Amino acid sequence: MHDRRFELICEVEPPTRPDLTRVRHQIGVLSPVADSFLIPDNHIGRATVSSVAVAHEVQAMGARGIACLNSRDRNLLGFRRDLLTAAAYGVDRFLFVYGDKPTAGGRTSELTVRTMVEEARAAVEEPTFGGCGPFQVGVTSGLRALPTWKTTADFVFVQVSYSLENLLRWRESVSLDVPVYAGVMVLASANMARNLAAKIPDIAIPDQLVADVERDRDAGVTAACEQVLAIRDSGAFDGVHLVPVSRYRQVAARLERDL
Template identity: 30%
Template sequence: MILRNKLGRQFVVTVELDPPRGPDPSATLEEARSLRGLVDAVNVSDSPMANLRMNSVTAAHLIRRETGLEAIAHLTCRDRNVLALQSELLGAQALGVGSVLCLYGDPPSRGDHPEARGVFEVDTDGLIRLVAGLNAGRSCAGRDLGSATAFNIGVALNPCAADLERERERLHAKVAAGGTFAQTQPVFSAADVERFLEATGPLPIPVLFGVLPVRSVKMAQNVGRWAKVPEALLKDLEARGLEAGLAWAARLVSDLRALGVDGVHLYPLGKSAAVGRVLEAARV
């Protein structure tokens, strides 16, 4: 069963992978193979943190072809104008990449090519509308394409945002633009998700909540710069290190499943072996 048909019907697990730094995809493919039978799909990021990586659509196609895993290609507004974005999407459809996650993208100044210029010709909502237009068989210039794409259109959410009313508004704007499912930034407690659900009310699309297995106190402190890491997790990491982080992630997956959410999106940050351990402990 393809991801589109699983969402909203069963508890879905996706995992984020970074594409290779160079032209050899073998390490990324091996990482993807290790996830077969464990997850429903893998995400392939688009030059994350504005650092050079293999094209996400190419990597997603190779993963699908070589491992049989469905792959969600990230697509950002950063590097392409509307002509290039549409061209990329038409190629993705031809290569069998059926799902894309629409993102704004980190500015080039953050990455390994700080002299590069960001494009940002459209914002995230504009990118979502662009994909939805291709799904309707027309270009953003209004030209009939002769046939339509059939993308499952992913959007991003932050359940721990300071302004949850604003996040609710952003969710509905992204759905109005054409979003069909969402994946979120990492959460670290079921209480965070409950607050988010209370603020948003009934979710208009399936949402997969992010889970990040923290491996050390140092990693937790770095994550704490942009997310709320519970004090209890920090103390447990001080005492037990990696095992504490994996156990916390497994409990969180179990708690979220008990809440009745649509699924989870795991961020192993290059340590895909952690995925199996977390899901086994969570009995998923």
């Protein structure tokens, strides 16, 4: 890890209705501990308010936003529209992802994450973008070998893991000179644990943690906050991508005390 300040990037739950009240509340509650906010795109396959628009709202509240864009729901024209909108709003940080399986319909995209990275890099050289500064683009990685093209990204988000040892082992196996953020997610319920295990087959959730959460809902908050601190103290990562889900109030209170 380079000599950079440890960053906490908190993911917000994007609105599925035309109302930003809850997003604003999340940002206000988490702002004392968060350095930036990640806004998902059509979260878990459901339509949500544009991540670019919400990132603009985050910035209007004095915080830093990262707009997530998935390749699943876009063709090239739609992607260029999003880049133009972002440039107009002053949003310049993106996380490009493949996208969760949609709840209805199928993929419509002609894009891949790699194509999105290449297009975003090339776009700002075009007169259409009027000399806007370069976009910062990030990608995601599982706990496995990183394709060469992903090493050209400006930052990397690593898959959520409940094992510090697995995260450290992966970090030692890759050579990256850009910020790398480890994924931490609050486990809110035993049912959530089962859903995660089904959705992400290579995620390992300790049985003891599931049992603890079943007895005490705050156990998931405690475990996630302890994981954030352990990752920070390891010195192996530049920060954490924290997914507090609905427990953001409890997470903010705990981290404000401990960070």
